[in-house]
Amino acid sequence: MPQRPSPEDGKLWAELGLDVELHARILESISANFERQVESRPGRPAGMAYFDGVIHGSHGDRVREVMAKRAAGAKFVGTFCVYVPEEILIALGTVHLALCGGTAVTIPYAEQNFPRNMCPLVKSTLGLALSGTCPYSPLEDLAVGETTCDAKKKTWDVLGREGGFHVLELPQKKNPADRALWLEEVRTFTRRIEALTGNALDADKLAGAVRLMNRKRRALARMHDWRKADCPPISGTDALVVMQAALIDDPERFTLNLESLNEELAERAASGLGALPPGAKRILIAGCPSVLGNWKVHHIVETSGGAVVVDESCTGTRYFTGLVDESPADRDGLIEAIADRYLTIDCSCFSPNAERMANAVRMAGEYRAAGVVQYVLHACHTYNVEAIAMADALKAAGIPSIKIETDYSEEDAGQLQIRIEAFIESLEFRHGR
Ligand code: SF4
Ligand code: SF4
Structure with missing residues (x-):
């Protein structure tokens, strides 16, 4: 998303019917944050240039790529x-990416019609669509929502009134009956994508998509293994940029570039080249996602004596x-394996969610x-609300924690910095790692 707009981008946005002037202003504002909070940091791995490019191209080159694929017959989701099971979208030949908004600039456009007391992620996403500044909206053949929280599921009701929307129903527990419901949802989703593309899901193509997504997951896990080093060779802010790129980039190209970044991280780790000062306190960030456009909390932690x-x-x-089991040879077995892997995700939409606390500890x-x-x-x-149980579980394990509530604006950055700095400083005395 952050990108100093070029004249070619202006032409592209006009062609898509976007509000070109407003769109340019939004990108200018996000670019300023990206440059200040991410790109200007010293000691970044050279391989981050590719992922910076994905972020920069998200409203330019990636849009052109989606348009070219659509022109060649692919559907855009x-x-x-x-x-959302990506393997099925890949196997059926669609081009897909995440459309979540991470900018405060578009929120007022959502607040014109929607309640102000919804989370910034939903409002930012809606605002991009409602302000005529999401370049993907005019290209969308289908949007896929899910019933993970009230804000989202009621928003999908409104956005889906004109069709072109599919909602996956997530169960709230993980008992056998819930698994059966979810498996049926994944099957229904498969049929919907088959109808959209006019293709029947082929077992070989699905197996290939499973292998590709597992390879992508392994590469992400390997990047995380380097973060376990005494001096992590990649900062938490850069790792976040990689994760944000993972949600919007072409999966194969992304994986190849991440594999090569991992080689560089291996060399940096071998020579003890850390991305942050050796005395930085090691921090785990738990909770809501930080989608593209939002680097605030990572930046604050890593400029307050911490390393995410x-x-x-x-x-x-x-x-x-969690990988998808690659062993089933038939289409139904693979669909079941896919449904099972996605049901292991421990979002706070599940209740109770003891699994998430155990994983965090x-x-x-x-x-x-x-x-x-x-x-x-x-x-x-x-x-x-789940933060209460999380704090209790961490406390029981002897791990200090702090909860911060924030949004996408920079208005509370000073106050957050003071609280986070004090928290990180206190860790010296309690843990001294
Ligand atoms: S789960 Fe939380 S952060 Fe995610 S969309 Fe719902 S309210 Fe927003
Ligand atoms: S937190 Fe993650 S799993 Fe939960 S609703 Fe948001 S994107 Fe989906």
């Missing part, structure tokens, strides 16, 4: 959540943990986090 070593979020481990140990910052977006009730 927009998504909003990591529960892992994200327990959908722009972190929730996106890539385990991760804090694996990544040797000295403390946890629970990151909750305003009006995200599921993560906010």
Whole structure:
């Protein structure tokens, strides 16, 4: 999204019927944040240039790529959540990417018609569509929502009134009956994408898509293994940029570039080249995702004496943990394996969600986090209420934590910096890692 607009981009946006002037202003504002919070940081791996380019091209080159693929007959599918089974979209030949908004600039456009007390992620996403500044809206053949939280599911009702929308129903528990419901949802989703593309899901193509997504997950896991090092060779802010790119880039190209970044990280780790000062306190960020356009909390942590070593979020481990079983030889077996893997995701939409607390405590140990910052977006009730159980579980494991509630604006940045700095400083005395 951050991109100093070029004249070619202006022409592209006009061709798509967007509000060119407003769109340019939004990108200018996001570019300024990206340059200040990400690109200007010293000691970044050279391989980050590719991922910066993905972010820069998200309203330019990637849009052109989607247009070219559509012109060649592919359907374009927009998504909003990591529960959408990407393997099925890939196997059926669609081009897909996540459309979640991470900018405050578009929020007033959502607030004209929707309640102000919804989370910034939903409002930002809606605002992009309603302000005529989302370049993907005019290209969308189908949008896929899910019933993960009230804000989202009621928003899909409104957006879906004119059709072109599919909603995946997520169960709220993980009992056998819930698994059966979810499997049926994945089957229905498959039929919907088959109808959209006019193609029947082929077992070989599905197996290929499963292998590709598993390879992508392995590459992401390997990047995270380097973050476990004493001096992580990649900062948490850069790792977040990679995760944001993962949600919008072509999966194969992304994986190849991540594999080559991982080689560079291996060399940096071997020579003890850390991305942050050696005394930085190791921090796990848990909770809401930080989607493209939003680097605020990572930047604050990493300019306050901390190093973000892992994200327990959908722009972190929730996106890539757990592989799909590649062994089924038939289409139905593979669909079942896909449904099972996605049901292991531990979003706060599940109740009760003891699995998430156990995973966070385990991760804090694996990544040797000295403390946890629970990151909750305003009006995200599921993560906010679950923060109580999370704080209790961390406390029981002897891991200090702090909860911050914030949005996409920079207005509270000073106040957050003071609280986070004080928290990180206190870790010296308690853990000294
Ligand atoms: S936090 Fe929950 S609703 Fe949001 S993207 Fe992740 S799984 Fe989906
Ligand atoms: S951040 Fe919370 S409220 Fe917002 S879309 Fe995600 S789960 Fe829903």
